[in-house]
Every structure is written in C-alpha cells, then in structure tokens.
Amino acid sequence: MSAGHNLQLLRLSALLQLEQRARRCSAAELGFLMVNDTAGVVPCQQAALWRRSGPGAGDVAALSGACAPDPASPYVGWLRQVLAIFDQDEVAGPRVVLSSHLPAALATDWVEWLPSHALWCPLDAGQGQRLGGLLLARSAPWHDGDTHMMAALAGAYAQAWLLASQRPVGLPWVTKLRHRRRAVVAVVAVLAVLALLPIRQSVLAPAEVVPITPMQIRAPFDGVVDTIAVAPNAEVTAGQVLVSLDTTQLRTRHRVATKSREIAEAEYSQTAQMALSDPSVKGRLALLQSKIEQQAAEVGFVEEQLRRAEMSAPAAGIAVFDDANDWVGRPVAVGERIMIVADPTQVELEIQVPVADVTTFDTGAETVFFPNVAPDHPVDASVVFASHASQPAADGVLAHRFRAAFAGTGPDLRLGLKGTAKIYGERRPLLMWLLRRPLAMVRQWLML
Numbered sequence: 358m359s360a361g362h363n364l365q366l367l368r369l370s371a372l373l374q375l376e377q378r379a380r381r382c383s384a385a386e387l388g389f390l391m392v393n394d395t396a397g398v399v400p401c402q403q404a405a406l407w408r409r410s411g412p413g414a415g416d417v418a419a420l421s422g423a424c425a426p427d428p429a430s431p432y433v434g435w436l437r438q439v440l441a442i443f444d445q446d447e448v449a450g451p452r453v454v455l456s457s458h459l460p461a462a463l464a465t466d467w468v469e470w471l472p473s474h475a476l477w478c479p480l481d482a483g484q485g486q487r488l489g490g491l492l493l494a495r496s497a498p499w500h501d502g503d504t505h506m507m508a509a510l511a512g513a514y515a516q517a518w519l520l521a522s523q524r525p526v527g528l529p530w531v532t533k534l535r536h537r538r539r540a541v542v543a544v545v546a547v548l549a550v551l552a553l554l555p556i557r558q559s560v561l562a563p564a565e566v567v568p569i570t571p572m573q574i575r576a577p578f579d580g581v582v583d584t585i586a587v588a589p590n591a592e593v594t595a596g597q598v599l600v601s602l603d604t605t606q607l608r609t610r611h612r613v614a615t616k617s618r619e620i621a622e623a624e625y626s627q628t629a630q631m632a633l634s635d636p637s638v639k640g641r642l643a644l645l646q647s648k649i650e651q652q653a654a655e656v657g658f659v660e661e662q663l664r665r666a667e668m669s670a671p672a673a674g675i676a677v678f679d680d681a682n683d684w685v686g687r688p689v690a691v692g693e694r695i696m697i698v699a700d701p702t703q704v705e706l707e708i709q710v711p712v713a714d715v716t717t718f719d720t721g722a723e724t725v726f727f728p729n730v731a732p733d734h735p736v737d738a739s740v741v742f743a744s745h746a747s748q749p750a751a752d753g754v755l756a757h758r759f760r761a762a763f764a765g766t767g768p769d770l771r772l773g774l775k776g777t778a779k780i781y782g783e784r785r786p787l788l789m790w791l792l793r794r795p796l797a798m799v800r801q802w803l804m805l
Contacts, residue, residue, distance in 0.1 A: 371398045372510060379517040387521050388419035391491055391514055396421075398510060399503050401493040402472050407440040409489040415444065418489065435466055436492075443477045444490055451478040451507045453499050454492075472496045478507050480515040488518050551787055558782035558790060562710040562756075564726055566774040568699030572672060574599055576689040577665040585681035590772075593670040593698060600684075600695055602666040611659040618652035625649055674698040677772060704770055706738050708759040708778045709750045713794070715757050718743060718782050724761040728769070728776040737764040740780065 375390075375398055382390055392404040408418035417433050417440065420426045426433050442463075443454055454477045456467035467473075475494040481487050491511065580602040587599055625645040632639045670676070678684070678696035689695065706726055724738040742760035750756040759780065763770060 368398060368506065372506060375510065376513040376517075379513055380520065382517065382521060384518070384521040387514075387518055389424075392419045392421040395491070395493065395510065399493065399506050400497075401476075401495045403494045405436055405440065405492045407444060407489040407492065409444060409487055415441065415489060432470055435463065435470055439463055440490065440492060443492070444479075444487075447487075449479060449481055451476055451504050451511060453477075453504075474498050476503065476507060478511040480511055480518060482515045482519045486519075488515055554787045555784040556787050556790060557784050558716050560710060560714045560716060560780050560782075561777055562708050562714065562759075562780070563750075564706050564708040564761075564776055564778035566704050566770055566772055567707045568677075568697070568772060569703045569705050571677070571697040571699045572670075572674070573694050574668050574670075574676075574696045574698060576602070576691055576693045576695060577668070578602075578662060578691050579689070580666070581686060581688050582684045582695070585678075585684055587676045589676065589678055589680065591676050593674060593676050595670055595672050597670045598667050599670055599676060599698075600668040602668075602689075604663055604666045607659055607663050607666065611656065611663065614652060614655040614659055618649060618656055621645060621649040621652050668695075670698050672698065672700075674700045675772065699772060701772060704763070704772060705741070706761040706763065706778060708761060708780065709756040710759055710780070711750075712747050712755045712757065716782055716793070718759070718780055723781040725779045725781075726761075726763075726776055727779070728774055730774070730776075731769065732776070734769070736770065738762060738778075739764070 375394060378394070379387060379390060388406050388408075392406050395401065395404055404421040405417060406419040407415055409415040416428075417426045417437055420433070420436075428434075439459060442459060446452075454475045456464040456473075459467070471494045473496060475492060476499050478491040478493065479487060480489050480491060491507075491514065493507070582600060583603040584601045585599070586601065587593055587597070593599065625642065625648075628638055628641050628645055632642060675698065676696050677699055684695060706724065708724070718740055720740055720743070722740040724740055726736045726738055728734070728736070738761035740759055741762045742758075744758040747755040747757050759778075761778065761780075
C-alpha cells in the first residue's frame with residue numbers, strides 16, 4: 358500500500374473519531390471542538406463558528422485559539438459582518454470563499470484578519486433547517502478532497518449540534534421528573550393525602566393470662582420446705598393443706614419451752630408453800646409468776662409456729678406454681694411466695710409493652726389477644742390498668758405493665774396462657790405514626 362493510501366486511511370480514521378467525539382459533547386463543548394479539533398482532519402490555520410438566529414442574522418459562537426470570543430473586539434466585529442454575508446447564501450455544501458465575494462469596505466481588511474484562502478461550511482440539520490456555519494482559513498488553496506471531507510464532517514457537526522441543543526441539562530432523574538410533571542404532582546398529592554390519613558395507633562406486645570385476685574401462699578417464718586402436698590395446676594379446696602415446712606427445730610423448741618414452764622411452775626409451788634411459814638419468801642412469788650407467764654408465752658408462740666407450718670388453701674381454686682421438686686428442701690425466708698391459689702374463671706390479660714413502643718392508651722382501649730396455641734381465634738379485651746413506671750420484663754427489656762379485662766370468658770382462657778396482644782389507641786395522621794420512633798430518637802439526641 359502506497360504512502361498516499363495510508364494518509365487517506367489516517368485522515369478517514371481521524372474523521373470517524375472526531376464525529377464520535379462530537380456526538381458525545383455538550384453544546385458548550387461542541388463549539389470549542391469544531392474550531393480547534395477540525396484542523397486534525399482538514400488542515401487549517403484559523404476557524405470561526407457562526408451561530409445562526411435567522412437568515413443572514415446571528416453571531417460568532419467560537420473562535421480557534423480562544424476560550425470565548427470577545428464581542429467588543431474589532432476582529433469579532435469584522436468577522437460578524439463577513440459571516441452574516443456568507444450565511445445569506447442558502448446553497449448547501451462547503452464552498453471556497455474569497456475576499457472578492459465581500460463588499461469593498463470588508464474586503465480591504467481581509468488580509469489583516471484572515472489568510473488568503475477560506476472555506477465556508479454551512480451546518481444544515483436537514484429539512485431546510487440551518488444552524489449556522491463553520492469558516493476555515495489557511496494560506497494554501499483548498500482541494501476537492503478537503504471539500505468532500507468537510508462536507509461529511511459538517512453534516513456530523515450539524516447533527517451533533519442539534520442533538521446537543523436538545524439534550525437535557527442536569528441530572529437524568531430530574532429531567533425525567535420534568536417530563537412527567539403531571540405524574541409527579543399526582544404522586545405527591547396522593548402521598549400527601551395518605552400522610553394525613555388518620556389511622557388508629559396500635560402496638561403489639563407479649564401478653565399472658567393471669568388471675569385477677571390471686572391468693573398468695575407465703576412462708577410464715579424462716580424455714581425449709583418439707584413437703585408440697587399438691588401437684589402444679591391442681592384443683593384445691595378451701596382448707597386443704599398445700600405446703601408444710603420442716604418442724605424439727607420447732608418441736609425441739611416446744612419441748613424445751615414446755616419443760617422450762619413446768620420447772621417454773623414447780624418452783625412457784627414450792628415457794629408458795631414456804632411462804633406459809635416464812636413471810637419473807639412471799640416477795641419471790643411475783644417474780645416466779647412472771648417467769649411462768651414468760652415460759653407459757655414461749656410455748657404458745659412455738660405452738661402457733663407449729664400450727665402455721667402447715668399452709669392451707671384460703672379458698673377453692675387452682676394451685677399455681679412450677680415444680681414441687683424445686684421447692685422441697687429449699688430454705689425460704691419469711692414472706693417469700695411459694696405458690697398462688699387462683700380462681701380459674703376470674704382471669705385477665707397482663708401485657709408487657711416495651712418503653713420504645715408505648716404510646717397514649719386510655720382506660721377502656723380496645724385490645725385483641727392472639728393466643729400462641731390458637732392465633733386464628735383472637736379474644737377481645739379492654740385496658741383497665743396501665744402502670745406509670747417501667748420495670749424490667751422477663752427478657753430484661755424495660756416495659757410498662759398493662760392489664761386488660763376480657764369481654765367474655767371461656768375454657769380456652771386458662772391461667773398461664775401466653776400470646777400476643779394488640780392495643781389500639783387514638784387516631785392520628787399516618788405520617789406521625791411512621792415518624793414516632795425517628796422523632797423519639799431525635800428528642801433523645803437533642804435531650805429535649
């Protein structure tokens with residue numbers, strides 16, 4: 358392949374690359390590219406871009422070797438008049454222009470501002486739409502190859518310029534929103550309506566069925582559990598023995614106290630007989646009588662402790678505790694609860710609501726209980742009590758305790774039944790319900 362063919366291939370490759378670059382440029386970048394990078398394909402010394410605003414009207418948009426043309430400079434003023442004259446010719450395609458094509462007043466300054474040979478390239482976008490033109494000037498004459506090359510390049514420039522002027526400026530999603538303004542307005546309106554839509558506040562929390570008035574079976578004194586007479590959750594009758602404490606030490610104390618009382622009584626009797634013959638002994642009788650009463654009180658106290666060592670059911674119900682083996686042989690302190698006796702028909706719902714989920718719930722708030730064993734059969738209830746202070750729940754989370762009364766009772770509402778309760782509150786806007794936790798966190802951060 359000859360050197361001439363290689364040169365043509367290089368120029369053709371440069372032409373294709375320049376066209377691709379032009380299509381990727383913005384409107385501001387394209388003008389700079391046309392007046393400065395065209396020389397890489399078609400050699401020239403100066404270039405000027407004319408932006409058309411009407412037939413024979415427009416302005417200089419870009420100059421080679423300059424960031425932006427100065428509208429007040431003499432060169433731009435002279436070039437504006439020259440390009441306006443060249444633009445009046447509606448002939449398509451590049452053509453060579455000379456100073457003789459200009460009026461005498463403008464032609465005399467040609468030598469001062471431009472090289473002797475110039476090529477005018479109209480930028481036509483098709484369908485009679487002309488965007489402007491590109492003027493290239495150099496000292497060497499223009500050849501047919503240059504003209505054909507510029508004809509192809511001018512067409513690519515015109516298409517790129519048209520696309521760049523129509524290409525949206527800014528972020529793509531912003532442009533899409535502008536084109537879909539009605540849809541955006543409709544969506545915003547719907548969201549605003551939904552945000553203000555009043556909904557009922559609600560909270561889900563773990564719950565358990567508990568007795569309303571449980572009867573506590575507590576240790577009457579410090580001791581050790583000897584026997585548990587009933588099984589967990591067994592039915593008991595009033596007066597039935599439930600728990601017995603070990604009485605070994607109490608029986609020993611009872612024998613000692615009884616013996617001490619007998620000794621005090623014998624001593625009192627002997628002293629009383631001696632007082633009949635010796636009046637000076639009568640003074641000891643009062644002291645011995647007090648000692649007898651003291652020992653009698655000790656015997657009575659121990660007998661009472663022995664009687665209370667057996668704890669009976671105060672009323673009929675169910676004995677609620679975990680496992681008898683956990684209690685037998687276990688030391689208990691006075692007042693420590695061992696079990697409770699509860700009426701299985703008198704139950705209510707205890708709800709542990711975490712502090713983070715608590716909102717305003719008035720007495721009588723509607724509540725729905727979903728038992729774990731039958732979540733598809735919810736039970737209605739209403740709040741009757743709400744604690745003001747929070748306490749650690751079984752899982753260690755701070756929670757407020759709520760109590761709810763069931764609307765009705767049934768065999769399925771057994772003591773100890775666990776599940777999930779849903780408490781309903783007042784109606785508030787959906788937006789406030791969605792933002793309740795973020796607002797709470799913001800308040801904590803700001804320490805309001």
